[in-house]
Amino acid sequence: xxxxxxxxxxxxxxxxxxxxxxxxxxxxxxxxxxxxxxxxxxxxxxxxxxxxxxxxxxxxxxxxxxxxxxxxxxxxxxxxxxxxxxxxxxxxxxxxxxxxxxxxxxxxxxxxxxxxxxxxxxxxxxxxxxxxxxxxxxxxxxxxxxxxxxxxxxxxxxxxxxxxxxxxxxxxxxxxxxxxxxxxxxxxxxxxxxxxxxxxxxxxxxxxxxxxxxxxxxxxxxxxxxxxxxxxxxxxxxxxxxxxxxxxxxxxxxxxxxxxxxxxxxxxxxxxxxxxxxxxxxxxxxxxxxxxxxxxxxxxxxxxxxxxxxxxxxxxxxxxxxxxxxxxxxxxxxxxxxxxxxxxxxxxxxxxxxxxxxxxxxxxxxxxxxxxxxxxxxxxxxxxxxxxxxxxxxxxxxxxxxxxxxxxxxxxxxxxxxxxxxxxxxxxx
Ligand code: URA
Numbered sequence: 256x257x258x259x260x261x262x263x264x265x266x267x268x269x270x271x272x273x274x275x276x277x278x279x280x281x282x283x284x285x286x287x288x289x290x291x292x293x294x295x296x297x298x299x300x301x302x303x304x305x306x307x308x309x310x311x312x313x314x315x316x317x318x319x320x321x322x323x324x325x326x327x328x329x330x331x332x333x334x335x336x337x338x339x340x341x342x343x344x345x346x347x348x349x350x351x352x353x354x355x356x357x358x359x360x361x362x363x364x365x366x367x368x369x370x371x372x373x374x375x376x377x378x379x380x381x382x383x384x385x386x387x388x389x390x391x392x393x394x395x396x397x398x399x400x401x402x403x404x405x406x407x408x409x410x411x412x413x414x415x416x417x418x419x420x421x422x423x424x425x426x427x428x429x430x431x432x433x434x435x436x437x438x439x440x441x442x443x444x445x446x447x448x449x450x451x452x453x454x455x456x457x458x459x460x461x462x463x464x465x466x467x468x469x470x471x472x473x474x475x476x477x478x479x480x481x482x483x484x485x486x487x488x489x490x491x492x493x494x495x496x497x498x499x500x501x502x503x504x505x506x507x508x509x510x511x512x513x514x515x516x517x518x519x520x521x522x523x524x525x526x527x528x529x530x531x532x533x534x535x536x537x538x539x540x541x542x543x544x545x546x547x548x549x550x551x552x553x554x555x556x557x558x559x560x561x562x563x564x565x566x567x568x569x570x571x572x573x574x575x576x577x578x579x580x581x582x583x584x585x586x587x588x589x590x591x592x593x594x595x596x597x598x599x600x601x602x603x604x605x606x607x608x609x610x611x612x613x614x615x616x617x618x619x620x621x622x623x624x625x626x627x628x629x630x631x632x633x634x635x636x637x638x639x640x641x642x643x644x645x646x647x648x649x650x651x652x653x654x655x656x657x658x659x660x661x662x663x664x665x666x667x668x669x670x671x672x673x674x675x676x677x678x679x680x681x682x683x684x
Pocket of ligand 1: 343344424433438439440442443
């Protein structure tokens, strides 16, 4: 048993801007997981960390302590290398859906232990659950067998994977302490290191729809996570990618699955295709298999074949009709010109209010609710043309969704002055 400390002393130390010792960190994470440090004490400490930060050495020790709170997985017995991707979360971010089968089609296994959505960002498991019969919970035996056989798994992370993070994340969510770089970095990296992936590519989102609103803080988060991975011998690379406007043309569970299937069929919106291929290239390179062209695997249907096997292997019917919402409402352009911006956060909140997301983790989600985007930034707009279609099963939700979208759309009379942010902003390795 590690040395015991007084929780109030640990809180005071961070409150006053001091560095926590390794022994203090080990103790506080272990004691919090066991219930010996109370929620109110951990929330005070999380707020002190948010305000005063932590040095890399402290974050690394914090990450290790969270890993030790549960069990670690090991995929080294598989016949192919493994690589995973983690996105810090955005609006319309369905990239995992086409990406996992695409990378598997290139010969590298992808163990995606994913989560559910909370707040304005969607969750990968919620999206896949819009496919009739699909099952998120797999035993470890099923997970290994599917990875060996199909090469790609997207499933729920088990209770035993970094349980300290599960408890702490739920607390941060209700205490205004999510947006702390040391806490985000250790939360993500503890799960990814415990998961046992052979290499990791991070998609760090920047912009209104992301946790990190500016490039400088996104760069700092990316650097911290890459350093944490590298320090434990995990090949880790990060891309900083744009989240000022939503990714693709849909935000919402079944809507995003439909769009992902378009991408796997060789079509789909250019930004979703481009980011999927860019991340696939990084994942293959990180796994030491960069001789493959992932764009070709989308075109020749082999990524789609893996998708179908992956869905079927988890009880889903890849040919089933996806639900459509009972009611729709169009948002039309008030003037003609070029769409200058479409605010990602506003679209995320609108999709959430339409029923696509949840306010508390036990809330249900509407499968078919969400926002369809007809015009992307940089494209021409005509007055009266539908810009967005809102989808929901409860028409009473339209007014609050419309309120979220107030001021979210900007149309410029002339697009010649417009500078749009590139999709991939920077690479950190
Ligand atoms: N995603 C996580 O898993 N943890 C965080 O803290 C933020 C985003």
